Amino acid sequence: MNPTTINPAPPSEIPAAPARCSIAALRKFCMAALAATGVSQRDAEVAADVLVTTDAWGVFTHGTKSLAGYLRRLKGGGLRATAQPTIVSERPGWAVVDGQSALGMIPSVMAMDLAIAKAQTQGIAYVGVRNSCHFGAAGYYAWLAARAGLIGIAMANDIPSVTAPGARGKITGSNPIAYAVPAGRHPPMMLDMAISTVAGGKVYAARTLGQPIPDNWIVDGDGRPTRDPSVFPQAGALQPFAGHKGYGLALLIESLSGILTGGAVSRGIGSWMQGDPTQPTLHAAAFLAIDTALVMPAAEFAQRVDAFIDEIHAAPKADGAERIFVPGEKEWDHYKRATAAGIDLPADVVASLREAAGLAGIEFLSSF
């Protein structure tokens, strides 16, 4: 079992030569790159915080590494730099936001902020988003709620990449879902996961290394589990985790994201990485916030979460294990180190940031 959360690429997969930079410099660089493509200062700040916080957690697959891809879409027009997401429909306990093809982080932060405000008066709130794009790490939005003292849940649909039991090809997206639960002495519990057994990146890495993979990662072109990573992604598909469980969860996420919001569903979504950069991708997402002070003061809720975490930490360890991590703990450990000493950016992120600088026509990170 792999105790890692938020699907970080294991260190073994990351090429050598990381570059260390401060959180502040990385944020400044991202903001400058976004501003250079026409994004407002305020929106650039919002998006940069999502990406840099994700890197600070050590979740390098979903942080600033994506910036170059977003810039390509901003330049292509598929992402509209000056779009203003709008509230389509709203009641005290819910809302639906139209992302207007803005950078995915903009309507997503707007939606979770709205869900938080509504939950603070209603106890619980749902805000759905349609016509958005890739929003980065779902965990960031869940954490926005936990930072405000609420339980947060965030999820999104995506292009089909994962098969279903009995199917031959791609049926659902890897549809991420994340939650965050605020604690007291401890950092929030926080989990961000896709419904596939592993991310496609892990399959590519095995292919590059010429290594066989476990038989629950992908299926081949005939829908049969295979240990050969070379068939993906041209044929075959990722496997949902735990078979019908991951598949079933994917359909709930699609129901709350694409279907309930009136947004695009499944094959209606475009690839933010490979798709035509002049076209919107139409991703949809859903955000839930729940007030923790329903029957007891928030401080008591936090104490109860702390006590539960303490109980888990104190439990007997497996042979060879030194700690039992609660979800998010590794990310918060990484975050602390990043805040104190800077972020060690893996080489693939550095390469991608270099590309971003080129796309934006700005100096590279090292100048910030």
Place this chain on the structure above:
Amino acid sequence: MNPTTINPAPPSEIPAAPARCSIAALRKFCMAALAATGVSQRDAEVAADVLVTTDAWGVFTHGTKSLAGYLRRLKGGGLRATAQPTIVSERPGWAVVDGQSALGMIPSVMAMDLAIAKAQTQGIAYVGVRNSCHFGAAGYYAWLAARAGLIGIAMANDIPSVTAPGARGKITGSNPIAYAVPAGRHPPMMLDMAISTVAGGKVYAARTLGQPIPDNWIVDGDGRPTRDPSVFPQAGALQPFAGHKGYGLALLIESLSGILTGGAVSRGIGSWMQGDPTQPTLHAAAFLAIDTALVMPAAEFAQRVDAFIDEIHAAPKADGAERIFVPGEKEWDHYKRATAAGIDLPADVVASLREAAGLAGIEFLSSF
């Protein structure tokens, strides 16, 4: 991959000699048995519908097979036959119910009914339950919402039986979570799953047959994956599905059930099967309902779900597969057959119902 939902015991595990009975007779029998231990006619009806509907879905592990266990607790006093669950705290979008140690189905149905009513005015609602007991199949409550045209989510905590990455023993319950999404032409999509890779019953079955098990089902007394089913449950623990993903989901379910409601958490819960029948088990649960008519008429939502299901059904099949099932479809197929021709009760259920008749001092099922 196993496309089965709601963890039914695979037919191969069920001893021979099933008995066929009508849904009406089974319901009548359950009601008589509950009434004989002092449960009101109304509560007996509610509980019988939960158990018999679950059998009609073919989910025999969580249906009337549990009746004998509930009767033992009703006779022992750990379940209070005449308890009246109360609303502890309530606002337009949420409530917390104290189960008062009533049969788990009573506060659970009350809670989901309340969540449905609140969601119909608020868009979304949360109702938590504390001081409850084993509530049967989580899917039943999710379905109550779907039957009323809403999206339903139900979950509960349970005694520790599942390990966590890095741990040596049992850390979380197998904490079930279920959802149901209403459709139009199609029956509701419906998934009911535990956060363990498999239910303990599958490990026992392998032990009985002397068969090795896959290495992701349980860990041994040292916290190491093992293929030997004989160590469980005396030592070791079930494994969470997909490692940190199942474990992480367990903690969210515990947060929304035990922690948020002020109820019992983890080791504070008693075993409804093996525990002292004179003591309450203190299970907690959480119910969410979401109106589907947030941005479009409910009929349009249903059409969108239908279209998505049609798309999945029409997708290419894996070698050897005839259909791609959406979650709940197998259960609804079984339900149709049960309604038309009766339920084929497996021998272990028949044996348990015979025990229930003895405990209640009533005639056996065949007389109903």
